[in-house]
Each structure stands twice: as C-alpha cells, then as structure tokens.
Amino acid sequence: MPALHIVNGDSFGNKLRASGIDGEILVWRESLYEGPIGMHMSDSVLLSLRASYMNHCYGIPENLFTSGTLHQEALLNKASSSADELVLWFEHDLYDQLMLCYLLSRLMDRPYQTSLVSMDHFPGVWPFYGLGQLTIDQIRTLHGTWIPILEDQLHLARKVWSAYSAPEPLPMASILEEDLSVLPYLKKALTAHTARYPSVQNGLSAIQELILSLLRDGELSLLSLFSQVSAEASGYGLGDLQFWHILDQMWHCDYPLLRIAGATELPKYGEALPPQFDQVCAGLTEVGRLAATGKADHISLNGIDDWIGGVRMLGKKDIWRRISGSIGFSKL
Structure with missing residues (x-):
C-alpha cells in the first residue's frame, strides 16, 4: 500500500x-x-x-x-x-x-x-x-x-x-511541568486545555470568560462574537457548532448568563444558518454581568453536565476547577 x-x-x-x-x-x-x-x-x-x-x-x-x-x-x-x-x-x-x-x-x-x-x-x-x-x-x-x-x-x-x-486532571497538570519540546506546539495547546475547566473564582471556563468580556460594552451579533472569539482564542481551534454549544450552555440554564435576541435555538449538525441569522445578537443578563466580575458563580448557580477529556463534570459541588495563575486544580 x-x-x-x-x-x-x-x-x-x-x-x-x-x-x-x-x-x-x-x-x-x-x-x-x-x-x-x-x-x-x-x-x-x-x-x-x-x-x-x-x-x-x-x-x-x-x-x-x-x-x-x-x-x-x-x-x-x-x-x-x-x-x-x-x-x-x-x-x-x-x-x-x-x-x-x-x-x-x-x-x-x-x-x-x-x-x-x-x-x-x-x-x-x-x-x-x-x-x-x-x-x-x-x-x-x-x-x-x-x-x-x-x-x-x-x-x-x-x-x-x-x-x-x-x-481527574492531576496527571495533565503533572505533564505540563515537564519538557514537552519534542512536540513543539503541545505545551501551549495543553495549557489551553486546562483553561477549559471552570475557574475557582466564578465557575467559568476561559472561553466563557472571554465571551462575557466581549459583551460587557453591549450586544454583538453571534457571527461577530464567533469571529472575535476565534481570533482571540485561536489556540483552541473552535468550530462553529462547538461555539454555538458553548453559547447554548450559557443561555439555556437556570440562571442564564446570556440573552439572545432573534432566535429560540442555535444551529445543529447539518442545519444551514437560518435566514437573517446575521441579525441574531447576544447580550449579558444581570447574572452574566455579576459572573464576569466574580460576584456570581456559574457552577454554583447552574451546575455543569459535561466532559473535559476523561473527567466527568456533573453537578454543583465537588467539581474540578482550575486555580487561576497556576497549573493547578481544586475541587469545590
């Protein structure tokens, strides 16, 4: 062959x-x-x-x-x-x-x-x-x-x-302390991976924090928001379906962080963007503003039901979180 x-x-x-x-x-x-x-x-x-x-x-x-x-x-x-x-x-x-x-x-x-x-x-x-x-x-x-x-x-x-x-994330934290230079892009990529965990400060991943910060000054169209997040967080390689899912988790929850005008749901697999999707906009709720400043905790309010690698993230308590400013994790 x-x-x-x-x-x-x-x-x-x-x-x-x-x-x-x-x-x-x-x-x-x-x-x-x-x-x-x-x-x-x-x-x-x-x-x-x-x-x-x-x-x-x-x-x-x-x-x-x-x-x-x-x-x-x-x-x-x-x-x-x-x-x-x-x-x-x-x-x-x-x-x-x-x-x-x-x-x-x-x-x-x-x-x-x-x-x-x-x-x-x-x-x-x-x-x-x-x-x-x-x-x-x-x-x-x-x-x-x-x-x-x-x-x-x-x-x-x-x-x-x-x-x-x-x-659990501790083996990955250990690896990030090692020399990974034989695969030269790996350390930066895995550092981005650790930022997918919710923060001990507000229960938000780094991508969620970025979304809230971009909306702090007012509404943005979803397409513009996706473009800006893709540019500022290019190390993740996010696709559009992944991004819509992240927004959905912040929108359809007990205490929404986002309000989205112009749509009741976001595109799924195999679906074309609906007419006038360029006019669909996202903005912050009051809870979103509080979470963006560390005065509300997304996980404590809304819980989580997801996976990060092999780590099951489920519930409101005893959830693995990242410690800001270090490659470390704690359960809260």
Whole structure:
C-alpha cells in the first residue's frame, strides 16, 4: 500500500488531493476535543457514550456517528499494518494536537515509517489559523517536507493521551511541568486545555470568560462574537457548532448568563444558518454581568453536565476547577 496521509478537515483534504500528492488521503473527522474520552475510541461502551453525547449536544444521529468512528478506526488499523508510510498533517491548536496525540498513541507499535507535517505559521499567510487556508500551490511546496516521527515523540504522545483520558486532571497538570519540546506546539495547546475547566473564582471556563468580556460594552451579533472569539482564542481551534454549544450552555440554564435576541435555538449538525441569522445578537443578563466580575458563580448557580477529556463534570459541588495563575486544580 502506498503512503497514507491523515489530515483534519475536508477542506484541506480536498486541496491536498488536488495538489497531486502521492498516496491516499484519510480525513480524520472525530472531534477529540469534546465528549467522553478513553484510550481507544472504538471501545464499544465509550463509543455508545460518545454517540449519545454528540446527538444530545449537536444533533448528530447516533448511528451515523458510530459507523463513521468505526469506519475510520478500521482504516487506521489497516494502514498501520500495510501502508509503506503514514504522514500526519496536523496544526498547532488544541483541536489538532489532541488528534495528533491520539493517533501517535495508536501507532506506537507500527513497524513502518510514520512522519509529520505540523506548523503554526506559513509565509505570507497572516493570521495563520490552519492548513485549510493554504492554496493548492502553497500546499505543493509542502510535498516531501514531512519529518519522521521519533521514538520519544511516540512515548510522549501516549503519555499525554493517557493523562487526557484520566478521570481527574492531576496527571495533565503533572505533564505540563515537564519538557514537552519534542512536540513543539503541545505545551501551549495543553495549557489551553486546562483553561477549559471552570475557574475557582466564578465557575467559568476561559472561553466563557472571554465571551462575557466581549459583551460587557453591549450586544454583538453571534457571527461577530464567533469571529472575535476565534481570533482571540485561536489556540483552541473552535468550530462553529462547538461555539454555538458553548453559547447554548450559557443561555439555556437556570440562571442564564446570556440573552439572545432573534432566535429560540442555535444551529445543529447539518442545519444551514437560518435566514437573517446575521441579525441574531447576544447580550449579558444581570447574572452574566455579576459572573464576569466574580460576584456570581456559574457552577454554583447552574451546575455543569459535561466532559473535559476523561473527567466527568456533573453537578454543583465537588467539581474540578482550575486555580487561576497556576497549573493547578481544586475541587469545590
């Protein structure tokens, strides 16, 4: 079997194919940023939990999610034993770095060469968000630039994935104290990961805090808000569906932090943006203003029902929270 190129995103996958690259292309479509996580993502119990989560949060049909995950895992198993070379194309942000660690952890015992293209910039492209921005001609300049994965990179990826899958955040805090430079974008990405936990000050994640701060001076359209959050928090690699879900959690709760005018619900999987969606706006409620200044606690008021990696976040008390200004966690 010739080389197999594994990429994130159909846009880049289509451009890479059009660039005349030698080999097959597998677009990895599993979002490892969200939902319950384990060491092997095709585990039947875990897969059932994930399918239910993705259906509840995004409206993805459970059978479609399950079949898609099993299909790409089967392709990876086949390629692991038969492809002459695997080439992984992944960017610097958290979304991609988690995929990279999972795939490398799965490929530790592969007898053939695995190589990597990973970057956080490209000449003439600013700001650089990802490989999907590149033109076909720009992508052609990357042909053959991939670098073989080393043994210490494989071991670090397995260690990171084990910590990410753990039922508490302390193993990840430990890893962040180590030298992670063999995978140069990993430390920044994992630091962003820790900021997904609610703060001890207000029960808000860093993204939620950013949303409230951007709305402090008045309403913004959801599209403008998404654009600004994407620019200021580019290290996460957030997609639009993920962003709508974050807003929904802050809107449809016992004590809403946001009020949204012009819509009763936000788009789900497979749904086009409704007419006049550009006029749908978000603003702060009084509770949102109090939370933004640390005078109200989102978790204490509204609780949480979510996953961060392998950590189950459920309820109003005994929830893992991040300690601001340090790589540390506490249960409150």
